[in-house]
Amino acid sequence: MLLKGRKLISRILPEDKEICLLDEANPYQAITPPIVQSTLFTFKCFEDYQNHRLQKHKQYYYTRGNNPTTNMLEDKLARLERGEVCRVFSSGMGAVSAAVISHLKSGDHILFVNTIYAPTMTYAGFLERFNISYSYIRQTDIAAIASNILENTKMIYVESPGSIDLKIVDLRAIAKLAKAKNILTAIDNTYSTPLYQKPLELGIDISIHSCSKYISGHADVMAGAVITSEKLMYNIEEYGFKLHGAVPSPHDAYLLLRGLRTMPSRLEAIQTSTAEVVDFLMHHPRIIKVHHPLAYLEEDKKLFWSQASGYTSLLSFELDVENFQDLAKFVNNLKHFHLGVSWGGYENLVLTPYVAGDFAKIKALGYAPNLVRLSLGLFDSASIINDLKQALS
Numbered sequence: 263m264l265l266k267g268r269k270l271i272s273r274i275l276p277e278d279k280e281i282c283l284l285d286e287a288n289p290y291q292a293i294t295p296p297i298v299q300s301t302l303f304t305f306k307c308f309e310d311y312q313n314h315r316l317q318k319h320k321q322y323y324y325t326r327g328n329n330p331t332t333n334m335l336e337d338k339l340a341r342l343e344r345g346e347v348c349r350v351f352s353s354g355m356g357a358v359s360a361a362v363i364s365h366l367k368s369g370d371h372i373l374f375v376n377t378i379y380a381p382t383m384t385y386a387g388f389l390e391r392f393n394i395s396y397s398y399i400r401q402t403d404i405a406a407i408a409s410n411i412l413e414n415t416k417m418i419y420v421e422s423p424g425s426i427d428l429k430i431v432d433l434r435a436i437a438k439l440a441k442a443k444n445i446l447t448a449i450d451n452t453y454s455t456p457l458y459q460k461p462l463e464l465g466i467d468i469s470i471h472s473c474s475k476y477i478s479g480h481a482d483v484m485a486g487a488v489i490t491s492e493k494l495m496y497n498i499e500e501y502g503f504k505l506h507g508a509v510p511s512p513h514d515a516y517l518l519l520r521g522l523r524t525m526p527s528r529l530e531a532i533q534t535s536t537a538e539v540v541d542f543l544m545h546h547p548r549i550i551k552v553h554h555p556l557a558y559l560e561e562d563k564k565l566f567w568s569q570a571s572g573y574t575s576l577l578s579f580e581l582d583v584e585n586f587q588d589l590a591k592f593v594n595n596l597k598h599f600h601l602g603v604s605w606g607g608y609e610n611l612v613l614t615p616y617v618a619g620d621f622a623k624i625k626a627l628g629y630a631p632n633l634v635r636l637s638l639g640l641f642d643s644a645s646i647i648n649d650l651k652q653a654l655s
C-alpha cells in the first residue's frame with residue numbers, strides 16, 4: 263500500500279545475473295568451484311621452471327600473485343564491472359590502500375570528495391609522513407571540486423553514494439574534469455556493488471570495493487577488490503598487491519564466489535523492503551531528514567538514476583533529539599537491530615556514527631550527532647517498520 267504510485271526501477275542486467283551464477287572453466291564438472299588451498303605450484307622439470315622465469319610460458323607459481331580460485335572471482339568481478347582486470351585483496355582497506363599508494367610518489371596531492379569512509383581518511387593522514395598531501399572536501403558540486411585541484415594533484419578519490427550520509431557526486435563530470443588535467447580518478451563503489459553502478463563506463467579510472475559487505479552478504483568474509491584497466495593495474499599489482507601483500511585466502515575467494523551467486527536475489531529482495539522503510543521514515547514526525555537515493559531531491563534523483571541502476575539497503579536519518587540520552591533510548595529500544603559497524607549482511611544493523619564527544623560540539627563542527635544509520639537485512643519490511651515504530655514512540 264505504501265508503494266502505491268511508486269515505480270521500482272532498480273534493475274539487475276540479465277547478463278550480470280548469469281555472470282554471478284555461472285562458473286566458467288570449472289574442472290571435474292563440480293557444481294561448486296574448487297578451492298585450491300595451496301600456497302605454491304610446482305614445475306614438472308627444470309626447463310619448465312626456467313621458461314616460467316623467462317616469461318616464455320606462464321603457469322601458477324605462488325598464491326601471493328595468482329591462485330585459480332581467486333582468479334575465478336577476479337574474472338567475475340572484472341566482467342560485472344566492465345573493467346579489463348580485477349585483483350581481490352584480504353580486506354577493503356587492503357584494496358583502498360593499494361589503489362591509492364601504487365600510483366603516487368612523494369610530493370603528490372590527493373583530493374578526497376564527499377563524505378569518505380573514516381579509515382580511508384586515517385590512511386590519507388598516515389601518507390603525509392611520506393610527503394603525500396591531501397585535501398578533503400565534503401561539498402559535492404563540480405565548481406568546489408575544480409577549485410580544490412592543486413598543481414600537484416595526482417588523484418581525485420570519491421565515494422558515491424557515500425556510506426554515512428548517502429550523498430552523491432556527478433561521476434561523469436568528475437571524470438571529465440580530471441581527464442583534462444591528467445589526474446587519476448578512483449571511486450569507493452562499495453555502496454552500489456558491481457551490479458548497480460559501473461563507474462568505469464562513466465569514465466572513472468579505478469573502482470574499489472569492500473567485498474566484506476553485500477558481496478559476502480553474510481558478515482563472514484573480509485575482502486576487497488580493485489577493478490581497472492590493465493595499464494593502471496600494473497603498478498597496483500606489482501606494489502600494492504604483491505609487495506604490501508594483502509592477498510585473500512583461496513577459501514575466502516570461494517566464499518565470495520558463493521556470495522555472488524545469491525547477490526542478485528538478495529539485492530532484489532531488499533529493494534522492496536528498503537522502499538517501504540524509507541517511505542515510512544520520510545513520513546514520520548520524529549524524523550527530520552532521511553538520507554537514501556529514494557529520498558533525494560529531484561535533481562540528485564535524476565543524477566542517481568543516470569549513473570546507477572539501483573539502490574541498496576543502507577540508509578541514514580536525522581532523529582529529532584537534542585542529546586545522547588534520547589538517542590540512546592531510541593537505539594536501545596530497537597529489538598530487531600544489532601548495534602554495530604559494517605553492513606550488507608543478512609541481519610539488520612543500526613549505528614550512530616558521531617557519538618565521540620559533546621553533542622553540541624559535534625553539531626558545531628558540521629556533523630550530525632543525531633544521525634542514525636541502518637543496514638536492512640533480509641527481514642520482512644513489516645517487522646522492521648513495526649520495530650522502528652515502537653522505538654520511535
Ligand SMILES: *Cc1c(COP(=O)(O)O)cnc(C)c1O
Binds near residue numbers: 475
Ligand atoms: C567497509 C568499508 C570499507 C573497508 O572495507 P573492509 O573490508 O572493512 O576493510 C571501505 N569503504 C567502505 C565504504 C566501507 O563500507
